[in-house]
Amino acid sequence: MHFRTELTVPESPKKITLQTQTLTLGSCFAEVIGSKLVENKIPTLSNPFGTLFNPLSITKLLHHALDGTLPSERLYVEHQGVWFHYDFHSSLWGRTQDELRKRLLAILQEVKQWLLQTDVLIITLGTAFVYRHLASGQLVANCHKTPNLAFQRELLRSEQIVEAFENVLAKFPSSLHVVFTVSPVRHTRDTLPLNAVSKSLLRIACHDLTEKNYTYFPAYELLLDDLRDYRFYSADLIHPNELAEDYIFEQFSTAFFAPELKKFVFEWQKIRHALAHRPLYPNSPSHRQFLENLLQKLHRIASTVNVDVEVKNVQQQLALF
Structure with a gap:
């Protein structure tokens, strides 16, 4: 049973990548x-x-x-x-x-x-x-x-x-x-x-x-x-x-x-959600570990996209410990 008329968008033969201006x-x-x-x-x-x-x-x-x-x-x-x-x-x-x-x-x-x-x-x-x-x-x-x-x-x-x-x-x-x-x-x-x-x-x-x-x-x-x-x-x-x-x-x-952009976006959205995370216990060892793991993920993709702003933000939070 269908409750709405879904629209399927035709797939474009010309694809957008991370390098597409x-x-x-x-x-x-x-x-x-x-x-x-x-x-x-x-x-x-x-x-x-x-x-x-x-x-x-x-x-x-x-x-x-x-x-x-x-x-x-x-x-x-x-x-x-x-x-x-x-x-x-x-x-x-x-x-x-x-x-x-x-x-x-x-x-x-x-x-x-x-x-x-x-x-x-x-x-x-x-x-x-x-x-x-x-x-x-x-x-x-x-x-x-x-x-x-x-x-x-x-x-x-x-x-x-x-x-x-x-x-x-x-x-x-x-x-x-x-x-x-x-x-x-x-x-x-x-x-x-x-x-x-x-x-x-x-x-x-x-x-x-x-x-x-x-x-x-x-x-x-x-x-x-x-x-x-x-x-x-x-x-x-x-x-x-x-x-x-x-x-x-x-x-x-x-x-x-x-396909490679879809894969990147899937991973990047998880990182964005982590960047927006507001910890319950900001000065705890667990939060420090969370930030260190997040920084590692940012460094891994730094050769692919510019994440200087995000890296700086995480480093500033780590400097408070």
């Missing part, structure tokens, strides 16, 4: 995937531009990074003494316009350098709705609390999305493994009916891109069809909770991780 971009779900890759010691640059919901903002910043072009001077905006840029998330700000400009240029340069060695690019699309800044005529990534009258909302066509990605991905080597996902987070501010329209356009675009040899990972379907229960949502009933995120990442790792 990975970049994640897009909505907040890109950050979830990125942070879990970092957590498991996979070399990853996670969502460096901040949360980007619409596809054209993602491709626009990729063009800037690859071509070395500057963000538009017309899209800097000051709000309550803080400077933002309409093409970037509000987590990227400055006390002055010049300070923000330097910060954005540094991020674009970092992304460019990372892209030169990236093996896997994971892009998460959040919405097909975009906002056009009327004064400049440009589409923007974030309105930064500017009054609605300054913008015009538009709905992208799936063809626009596909064309935008084809144009920017043509600049990458053919060996780059590009994985598209649609964020399972619903944009209720658009209303649920319009959110359905938006997500369907994103899903169609992803389907069309898979027919051009790009990959799709069904994060959207895993939450809405496989889990399909509000117990897998956080208190806002919109975002997936930690249990759901862990399940979706487990499906991702099953499909995309090489």
Whole structure:
């Protein structure tokens, strides 16, 4: 007897290893995937531009990074003494316009350098709705609390999305493994009916891109069809909770991780749990032995991954004895 419609993710022929350089971009779900890759010691640059919901903002910043072009001077905006840029998330700000400009240029340069060695690019699309800044005529990534009258909302066509990605991905080597996902987070501010329209356009675009040899990972379907229960949502009933995120990442790792990486992650998670352990008797001989054993395990994997921070943490605890 089955009580849910389980989804089996097709196994990827291109596998991620401990040496695979990975970049994640897009909505907040890109950050979830990125942070879990970092957590498991996979070399990853996670969502460096901040949360980007619409596809054209993602491709626009990729063009800037690859071509070395500057963000538009017309899209800097000051709000309550803080400077933002309409093409970037509000987590990227400055006390002055010049300070923000330097910060954005540094991020674009970092992304460019990372892209030169990236093996896997994971892009998460959040919405097909975009906002056009009327004064400049440009589409923007974030309105930064500017009054609605300054913008015009538009709905992208799936063809626009596909064309935008084809144009920017043509600049990458053919060996780059590009994985598209649609964020399972619903944009209720658009209303649920319009959110359905938006997500369907994103899903169609992803389907069309898979027919051009790009990959799709069904994060959207895993939450809405496989889990399909509000117990897998956080208190806002919109975002997936930690249990759901862990399940979706487990499906991702099953499909995309090489066997040796799966083995490492299994062992590494046990070490992470040990590192998070809070002893009942911190000054006891048994705890000292526990720390010494943990240090030995860290030294054994030090030639494989960087565990300098973890080793230092354990050594500091041992120094207290």
